[in-house]
Amino acid sequence: MFKELTPPAWLPELNRWVQRLGPRYALLLFCALVLLMALALSQLLVSLLGYGDRTVAAICAGMAALGVGSLLGAMFLSLHAQLEQSLQQLKRCSDMDALTGVVNRRAFLNLIEREWALARRYETTCALVLLDVDHFKSVNDSFGHRCGDMLLRQIAEASSETLRQGDVLSRFGGGEFMLFLPHTDPLGALDVAERIRERVEGLDFCWNGQCIPVSVSLGVAALQADHGELDQFVNAAELALQAAKESGRNCVRAGDAASSNRPSRPGRPAELKR
Numbered sequence: 001m002f003k004e005l006t007p008p009a010w011l012p013e014l015n016r017w018v019q020r021l022g023p024r025y026a027l028l029l030f031c032a033l034v035l036l037m038a039l040a041l042s043q044l045l046v047s048l049l050g051y052g053d054r055t056v057a058a059i060c061a062g063m064a065a066l067g068v069g070s071l072l073g074a075m076f077l078s079l080h081a082q083l084e085q086s087l088q089q090l091k092r093c094s095d096m097d098a099l100t101g102v103v104n105r106r107a108f109l110n111l112i113e114r115e116w117a118l119a120r121r122y123e124t125t126c127a128l129v130l131l132d133v134d135h136f137k138s139v140n141d142s143f144g145h146r147c148g149d150m151l152l153r154q155i156a157e158a159s160s161e162t163l164r165q166g167d168v169l170s171r172f173g174g175g176e177f178m179l180f181l182p183h184t185d186p187l188g189a190l191d192v193a194e195r196i197r198e199r200v201e202g203l204d205f206c207w208n209g210q211c212i213p214v215s216v217s218l219g220v221a222a223l224q225a226d227h228g229e230l231d232q233f234v235n236a237a238e239l240a241l242q243a244a245k246e247s248g249r250n251c252v253r254a255g256d257a258a259s260s261n262r263p264s265r266p267g268r269p270a271e272l273k274r
């Protein structure tokens with residue numbers, strides 16, 4: 001059994017103070033405190049002993065305190081900096097999908113909850129694209145999980161390459177990825193989804209010398225006024241993905257808002273049918 005490691009209760013409080021003051025001021029304050037304590041102790045000692053020069057005692061105590069204080073303070077600050085760095089690394093890792101290096105589902109849902117609330121409040125556009133690898137199970141079954149893993153990594157890489165700054169790609173489940181597109185209208189989201197579909201279709205994916213055709217199905221949902229809950233927004237993307245799968249896969253389908261904004265052209269229905 002692993003024993004849970006709990007830091008002493010004063011450590012987070014101390015850390016908060018160091019962050020509030022800034023490392024340099026925290027070090028100065030620490031040295032000043034040590035100096036004051038040393039001076040007080042030296043004077044107390046002279047009083048208790050009943051002999052000795054108070055000035056000499058104060059000078060000696062002061063020099064010793066400054067030396068020890070700055071050494072301890074510098075050690076503490078360097079430990080503090082390392083701790084901060086490790087915490088940041090840990091946070092990055094805990095938000096990441098270990099296999100593909102993209103954001104994991106938990107971190108993604110936290111992030112879009114914030115973005116979704118902001119988009120609703122300021123009435124800006126945003127969209128979700130849910131991507132599912134077609135017949136992923138049979139890739140795993142026929143070529144093994146290592147092959148499936150490599151396919152997931154390549155799809156994550158290919159999808160990432162089409163994104164702008166601010167777009168967030170996450171691994172949403174086994175063979176599913178979800179994309180959040182801030183400040184993106186329905187047409188823009190459809191275009192992104194279609195670009196990803198084309199890119200994945202064009203991948204030269206080979207395993208042990210055998211080339212395997214790969215494709216993805218994508219569902220697009222643009223934020224609508226009636227998405228009063230985040231779940232409704234996510235569900236809309238899931239429904240659109242379901243429609244893409246039911247249409248034969250390797251295609252993009254959109255929820256209502258996205259499809260109704262796509263200008264209809266003869267021979268090209270709203271949902272980028274293929």
Ligand SMILES: Nc1nc2c(ncn2[C@@H]2O[C@H](COP(=O)(O)OP(=O)(O)OP(=O)(O)O)[C@@H](O)[C@H]2O)c(=O)[nH]1
Nearest residue numbers: 132133134135136137138140145146148149174175
């Ligand atoms: N290689 C690999 N496979 C995984 C991983 N996580 C889940 N899977 C597999 O993903 C498969 C499920 O994917 P699905 O998307 O349900 O299967 P599918 O064949 O694509 O079915 P449809 O979604 O209906 O097209 C199962 O075989 C799981 O074992 C993973 O990290 N690596």
